Amino acid sequence: MTAPERLNGAQALIKSLELEGVEVVFGYPGGAILPVYDPLIDAKLRHVLVRHEQGAGHMAEGYAHATGKPGVCMVTSGPAATNIVTPLADAMLDSVPMVCITGQVSLSAIGTDAFQECDTTGITRSITKHNYLVTRAEDIPGVIREAFHLATTGRPGPVLVDIPKNLVDANNPEAYFDFVWPEVPELPGYNPILTPGDEVIADAVTLMLQAERPVLYVGGGVLKARGAAVLLELAELLSMPVVTTLMARGAFPDSHELCLGMPGMHGQFTAINAIQESDLLIAMGSRFDDRVTGKVSTFAPHAKVIHVDIDPAEHGKVRVPQVAVAGDCRISMELMIKEIAKQGGPENQVDITPWRQQVSGWQEKYPLTYQQSKAGELLKPQHVIERLRDLSPEDTIVCSGVGQHQMFTSQYWKFDHPYTWINSGGLGTMGFSIPAAIGAKAGMPNRMVWAVDGDGCFQMTAQELITAAIEKIPIKVALMNNSNLGMVRQWQEMFYGERFSEIHLGRDLPNYVMWAESMGCAAFRVDDPSELDEVIEAANAINDRPVVVEFRCVEDENVFPMVSAGASNSDALVDPSQQAMLDAERAAKAESSRQTASASADSVLADSNEGVSS
Amino acid sequence: MNRTDLQHHTLILLVENRAGVLARVTDLIARRGYNIISLAVAPTNDERFSRITIVVNVDLAPMEQIVKQLFKLINVIEIAEVPASDAVSRELMLAKVSFTADNLSDLESVMAGASVHVLELERSKDRLILSAGGSSANIDELEDQLGVFGIMDVQRTGQIALPQLGHSVPIMRAR
Numbered sequence: 131m132t133a134p135e136r137l138n139g140a141q142a143l144i145k146s147l148e149l150e151g152v153e154v155v156f157g158y159p160g161g162a163i164l165p166v167y168d169p170l171i172d173a174k175l176r177h178v179l180v181r182h183e184q185g186a187g188h189m190a191e192g193y194a195h196a197t198g199k200p201g202v203c204m205v206t207s208g209p210a211a212t213n214i215v216t217p218l219a220d221a222m223l224d225s226v227p228m229v230c231i232t233g234q235v236s237l238s239a240i241g242t243d244a245f246q247e248c249d250t251t252g253i254t255r256s257i258t259k260h261n262y263l264v265t266r267a268e269d270i271p272g273v274i275r276e277a278f279h280l281a282t283t284g285r286p287g288p289v290l291v292d293i294p295k296n297l298v299d300a301n302n303p304e305a306y307f308d309f310v311w312p313e314v315p316e317l318p319g320y321n322p323i324l325t326p327g328d329e330v331i332a333d334a335v336t337l338m339l340q341a342e343r344p345v346l347y348v349g350g351g352v353l354k355a356r357g358a359a360v361l362l363e364l365a366e367l368l369s370m371p372v373v374t375t376l377m378a379r380g381a382f383p384d385s386h387e388l389c390l391g392m393p394g395m396h397g398q399f400t401a402i403n404a405i406q407e408s409d410l411l412i413a414m415g416s417r418f419d420d421r422v423t424g425k426v427s428t429f430a431p432h433a434k435v436i437h438v439d440i441d442p443a444e445h446g447k448v449r450v451p452q453v454a455v456a457g458d459c460r461i462s463m464e465l466m467i468k469e470i471a472k473q474g475g476p477e478n479q480v481d482i483t484p485w486r487q488q489v490s491g492w493q494e495k496y497p498l499t500y501q502q503s504k505a506g507e508l509l510k511p512q513h514v515i516e517r518l519r520d521l522s523p524e525d526t527i528v529c530s531g532v533g534q535h536q537m538f539t540s541q542y543w544k545f546d547h548p549y550t551w552i553n554s555g556g557l558g559t560m561g562f563s564i565p566a567a568i569g570a571k572a573g574m575p576n577r578m579v580w581a582v583d584g585d586g587c588f589q590m591t592a593q594e595l596i597t598a599a600i601e602k603i604p605i606k607v608a609l610m611n612n613s614n615l616g617m618v619r620q621w622q623e624m625f626y627g628e629r630f631s632e633i634h635l636g637r638d639l640p641n642y643v644m645w646a647e648s649m650g651c652a653a654f655r656v657d658d659p660s661e662l663d664e665v666i667e668a669a670n671a672i673n674d675r676p677v678v679v680e681f682r683c684v685e686d687e688n689v690f691p692m693v694s695a696g697a698s699n700s701d702a703l704v705d706p707s708q709q710a711m712l713d714a715e716r717a718a719k720a721e722s723s724r725q726t727a728s729a730s731a732d733s734v735l736a737d738s739n740e741g742v743s744s
Numbered sequence: 745m746n747r748t749d750l751q752h753h754t755l756i757l758l759v760e761n762r763a764g765v766l767a768r769v770t771d772l773i774a775r776r777g778y779n780i781i782s783l784a785v786a787p788t789n790d791e792r793f794s795r796i797t798i799v800v801n802v803d804l805a806p807m808e809q810i811v812k813q814l815f816k817l818i819n820v821i822e823i824a825e826v827p828a829s830d831a832v833s834r835e836l837m838l839a840k841v842s843f844t845a846d847n848l849s850d851l852e853s854v855m856a857g858a859s860v861h862v863l864e865l866e867r868s869k870d871r872l873i874l875s876a877g878g879s880s881a882n883i884d885e886l887e888d889q890l891g892v893f894g895i896m897d898v899q900r901t902g903q904i905a906l907p908q909l910g911h912s913v914p915i916m917r918a919r
C-alpha cells in the first residue's frame with residue numbers, strides 16, 4: 131500500500147475534480163479562490179477563462195446539455211458568486227447537472243462583512259439542488275464526491291460548494307491532510323427512486339391500451355434519462371402521437387409521422403389541440419409548466435393523466451394524475467413495453483386510427499406558416515432559421531437565447547436527434563445562447579454549433595465571443611437583428627394596444643460586424659433574402675474562428691400560434707392567415723355542443739317534472 | 745382564544761444534525777408564505793440526527809406539496825405528518841406570574857390542578873416562575889387561568905410529538 135498523499139485543500143480540490151473525470155472547468159479567478167488557481171497550472175484539467183462569471187455558469191450548462199456530463203464552473207467570492215446566481219437558477223429550473231465551486235472569505239472572517247464576503251450558501255439555497263459551506267480542509271474530497279453524485283443522479287441539478295480561503299491556503303498548516311477519496315457518499319436522506327413499482331406500470335399500461343385518444347406529452351426528463359430510443363419504441367408500439375416540450379425538442383424526431391411538435395404558448399396548433407382533445411395524457415418527464423398548460427382548469431379537460439417523473443414532488447403539483455409513476459423515464463418506459471406484451475398488447479389495443487386521422491387533419495389544415503418577405507423588405511426570421519437548418523449538418527447543435535428568435539428556432543428547426551437543442555426554458559434567461567454554445571462546443575468539438583440570438587440577448591453576453599476566439603472554440607452566432615426587444619414588442623402590440631414602451635434597440639448601434647470583428651470573430655451582415663444561402667455557406671465553411679452573422683430582420687414579425695398568458699389552450703391563436711378558418715370551426719363546434727346541451731337539458735327537465743308528479 | 749387549533753398540521757422530521765438544516769426547512773415553508781405556528785428541534789439519542797416538530801397552518805393540498813418538497817431536501821431523512829388524533833404530543837411552558845396575598849391560595853389551587861412545578865418564588869415581590877408540561881390544549885387552558893393573576897412573561901417550547909404506539913401515520917422515508 132502506498133502512503134497517503136499529504137495535500138492542502140487546493141491541491142485536494144483539483145485532484146478531486148480530476149478523479150471525478152472533469153475535463154474542463156469554466157472559471158474566473160479572484161481573491162478568495164486564488165489559492166486554487168495555483169495548483170490549477172499543473173492540473174490535467176482544461177480551464178476556460180470567461181469574461182463574466184455568468185458566462186462560466188451558462189457554459190457549464192451548455193456543456194452539460196450537450197454531453198450529458200456535469201458542467202463545472204469555479205469563481206471567487208462576493209460579486210463573482212452573485213454573478214453566477216442567474217446560471218444556478220437557470221440550471222435549477224431546467225434540471226441541469228452542474229457543480230459550481232465558489233471561493234469564500236476565510237472561516238474566521240465569515241460574518242464580519244469582510245471584503246468580498248457574501249452569504250453565498252444563503253443566497254443560493256433555493257436555487258441549488260443542494261449546497262455546501264466547507265468548514266474543514268479534509269472534508270473537501272468527500273464534499274466534491276457528494277456534489278457530483280447529487281448533481282448527476284435522481285433529478286439532476288446544480289450543486290454549489292463554497293470553500294473558505296484558509297482551507298485552500300498553501301501557507302496554512304491546517305489546510306494540509308492525508309488525501310482520501312471516499313468511494314460511496316454517505317447520504318442517509320437521499321435515495322432517488324429509479325425503478326417504479328410493478329403495480330403502477332400495470333395500471334398505466336391498462337389505461338394506455340384502453341385509450342381512444344392518447345397523447346405522449348414528453349418533457350426534458352426523457353433527455354435527462356437518456357430515454358429517446360426507448361421513447362421511439364414505445365410510441366411506435368402503440369402508434370401514439372407525441373408532443374415534445376421546449377425542453378424536450380429532439381427527444382423524438384420531428385420528421386416522424388407520430389410527432390406533432392411542441393405544445394404550449396407558442397406550440398404547434400396540432401400539438402396544443404391534441405392535448406386538449408385527448409382522453410389520456412401520458413406525461414413523460416414533463417412538469418405541466420404554465421407555459422404548456424395555459425389556464426390549468428381548462429387544460430386537457432377530458433384526459434386521464436399518467437405522470438412519470440423521477441421527482442415525486444411533481445406528481446399532483448399542478449394536475450392530479452390518475453396514475454403517478456415515480457421513477458426514471460427510461461426505466462419506466464422499458465417496463466411499460468414489457469408490460470404491454472404481458473397485457474396482450476398491442477394486439478388488444480383500442481383502435482386509435484380515427485384519432486390519428488383527426489390529428490393529421492389538423493396538421494394539414496394548420497401547419498406552421500408565415501409570409502415571405504415582400505420585395506425590398508428585410509429578412510423574415512422564420513426563413514432565416516429554415517435556411518440555416520437546411521444548409522447546416524444534420525447533427526448541428528443549436529442553442530438559443532430568449533425571445534421570439536427562440537420560439538422561431540424551436541418551431542422551424544426540425545430536430546431529429548436528441549441533445550441538438552439547448553435553451554433556457556424554465557428561467558427564460560436572455561443572454562443564454564452564446565455562453566451555452568461555447569460550453570456545448572467545448573464538450574463536442576467535432577460538431578457544428580449555432581447560437582441563434584436576438585439583438586437584445588446578444589448585448590447581454592456577447593463578450594464571451596472573446597473567450598471563444600482566444601480559447602479556439604469556434605461557435606457560430608446567428609444574430610437576428612430586428613432592432614427591437616421583439617417578444618416584448620409582440621406583447622405590447624397584442625395586449626397593450628400597440629403602446630410601445632422601451633423596446634427599440636436601434637438598427638445600427640452597435641455596429642455588430644465591427645464589434646464581432648473586434649472580438650476576433652469573422653463577421654457578415656445579410657439584409658437581402660437573395661444573399662442568405664451564400665452567406666450561411668460561407669459561415670459554415672469557417673472553422674478556425676467564431677463567426678457572427680447579423681441577419682437584418684423585419685421588426686414587426688409576431689410568433690404564432692399563441693396562447694395568451696393565462697388563457698385557455700382551447701383559445702389558441704393561429705397564424706392570421708388561418709385564424710378565420712379556425713374561428714368558423716370553433717363557432718360551428720360551439721353551436722353543435724349548445725344544441726346537444728339544450729337537448730339534454732330538455733330531458734333533465736322532463737325527468738324532474740316526472741319527479742314532481744309522482 | 746384557542747392557540748392550538750385541531751386543523752393545524754403537525755410534521756415530525758428526522759434530519760441530519762448539520763449546520764444549516766433548520767434554515768433549509770424553515771426557508772422552504774416561509775418561501776411559500778406559510779406561517780410556522782411552532783417549531784421544536786433537538787438531537788435524537790443518535791447524535792447524527794435531530795428531530796424537528798413543526799406545526800403549520802396550511803390547507804391539505806399545499807400541505808402535501810410542502811411535505812414532498814421538504815422530503816426533497818438532501819438532509820431530511822424521514823417525515824411523518826401526524827393528525828392530532830394519532831399523535832402523543834407535549835409542550836412545556838415557563839411562566840412568570842404575579843399574585844397578591846389575597847389570591848395566593850387560589851393560585852395554589854390552580855397550580856395543583858395542573859402538573860406545575862414552582863421553580864422560583866419571590867414572596868417579597870409577590871411573584872413566581874413556574875413550569876408546566878402537558879398537551880398544548882392543557883397549556884392553553886392553564887395559561888388562561890393564570891391570566892387572572894397576571895402573567896408577567898411566558899415562554900412556551902412549542903409542541904413536540906411522536907406517533908402514538910400502534911398507529912400508522914403517513915410517513916416518507918429515504919431508505
Ligand SMILES: Cc1ncc(C[n+]2csc(CCOP(=O)(O)OP(=O)(O)O)c2C)c(N)n1
Nearest residue numbers: 533534535558560584585586587615616617
Ligand atoms: C435577463 C432577462 N431580462 C428580461 C427578460 C424579458 N424578455 C423576454 S424576451 C425579451 C426580448 C428579447 O429581445 P431580443 O433578444 O432582441 O429577442 P427577440 O424577441 O427580438 O427575438 C425580454 C426583454 C428576460 N427574459 N431575461
